[in-house]
Amino acid sequence: MNLIIVVILGLLQNFPNVILGTSNIGYTTYTHPGGMHPMQQIELVKSKISDRQQPYYNAYLQLLNYTNNASNHTTHAVVDFSIPGYYVNPALHINRSFCLQSDGFDAYASALAYQLSGGQSKYADQSLRFLTAWAEVNKKYSDSDGPLVMTYAGTAMILAGELLSNYNGWNNTNKQQYFDWVQNVYLKAATEIRTRENNWADWGRFGSVLTAYLLDNAQEMTTNINLIKSDLFLKIADDGHMPQETVREAHGIWYTYFSLAPMTAACWVVYEATGENLFTNYSKGNASIKHALDYLFYYNLHGTEWPWYPNVTVGTPAGWPGVLFEAMSSIYNDSRNFNEDSFDTLEFAAAMHELDYEQDHSPYPDYRN
Numbered sequence: 001m002n003l004i005i006v007v008i009l010g011l012l013q014n015f016p017n018v019i020l021g022t023s024n025i026g027y028t029t030y031t032h033p034g035g036m037h038p039m040q041q042i043e044l045v046k047s048k049i050s051d052r053q054q055p056y057y058n059a060y061l062q063l064l065n066y067t068n069n070a071s072n073h074t075t076h077a078v079v080d081f082s083i084p085g086y087y088v089n090p091a092l093h094i095n096r097s098f099c100l101q102s103d104g105f106d107a108y109a110s111a112l113a114y115q116l117s118g119g120q121s122k123y124a125d126q127s128l129r130f131l132t133a134w135a136e137v138n139k140k141y142s143d144s145d146g147p148l149v150m151t152y153a154g155t156a157m158i159l160a161g162e163l164l165s166n167y168n169g170w171n172n173t174n175k176q177q178y179f180d181w182v183q184n185v186y187l188k189a190a191t192e193i194r195t196r197e198n199n200w201a202d203w204g205r206f207g208s209v210l211t212a213y214l215l216d217n218a219q220e221m222t223t224n225i226n227l228i229k230s231d232l233f234l235k236i237a238d239d240g241h242m243p244q245e246t247v248r249e250a251h252g253i254w255y256t257y258f259s260l261a262p263m264t265a266a267c268w269v270v271y272e273a274t275g276e277n278l279f280t281n282y283s284k285g286n287a288s289i290k291h292a293l294d295y296l297f298y299y300n301l302h303g304t305e306w307p308w309y310p311n312v313t314v315g316t317p318a319g320w321p322g323v324l325f326e327a328m329s330s331i332y333n334d335s336r337n338f339n340e341d342s343f344d345t346l347e348f349a350a351a352m353h354e355l356d357y358e359q360d361h362s363p364y365p366d367y368r369n
Ligand SMILES: *[C@@H]1O[C@H](CO)[C@@H](O)[C@H](O)[C@H]1NC(C)=O
Pocket: 064, 065, 068, 069
């Protein structure tokens, strides 16, 4: 999971203050490519790369390294993406999730390289190899965690398609096949889980918002915005804790992160699509997204004070939930995140900017339900 989030939020971080400095209100149709990675941000990063400015330049070299490796990877599409419950069979859950995690990662990395390299078709074609394989082969998902893993691992496939939207080497047959897969498989999964109560809903809404953007579906965008608003203050209590996630015993902090990461990513796409700012302009009493982030931040630093479980597992600056704060600090223009106790600024930033996802291939347990 983390690898996707690191990519998403890591790139988001490269565009400080965009949300505070601009207003997009008034869009009626969406600009492509856009949404998670608006064109103005891609252009900014391209200019940093061409100036060899750090940390952008090394991040870019790292990205090219990933795409070089991807050129050696076969595609892993399956007809039925069948994922047993993590708590039922963790080994099989992880084994079967790999095909979409891996192909999604390679598709997304290659599509980013296509944009950041100034449109080199070799990267676009490589990304399409993975997208097309899934569009041709994958017909459904199944078993209890099928819709969740399809939705969150599949975000990378949607982001890749968006980044390739201006690639003229994507022929109509293949493009239509991809859109059919997005509609019939991916969106079905996201829609199915977006009305659940806990982090499943946040992933469903994020997947659904990305798809609404990709497919220019303003009505679905509105539906998702209303869903996010409808229960935000059931998800986030007045003191900032998230009741559906803090109950997860030793993993309450991890689950809080696993809920806030897609929630904030969805809010970012909503902002890009409509100008509606749920980050700073949606609160009730003391409860807000910012308050939940502050709560997570505090207790991740002070795990022994966590009120919900005696021995909660905390994350690290370089992994979860560090990547989330890295991204959010640019949205809230909040440098505080980098000055506290154990959060080592340099380590933190280096890990982000070098797009170092290696850790995510195993050491972090996948605590899901
Ligand atoms: C990618 O990076 C690894 C480790 O730094 C290095 O061994 C490898 O040669 C690089 N591959 C390419 C294609 O740049």
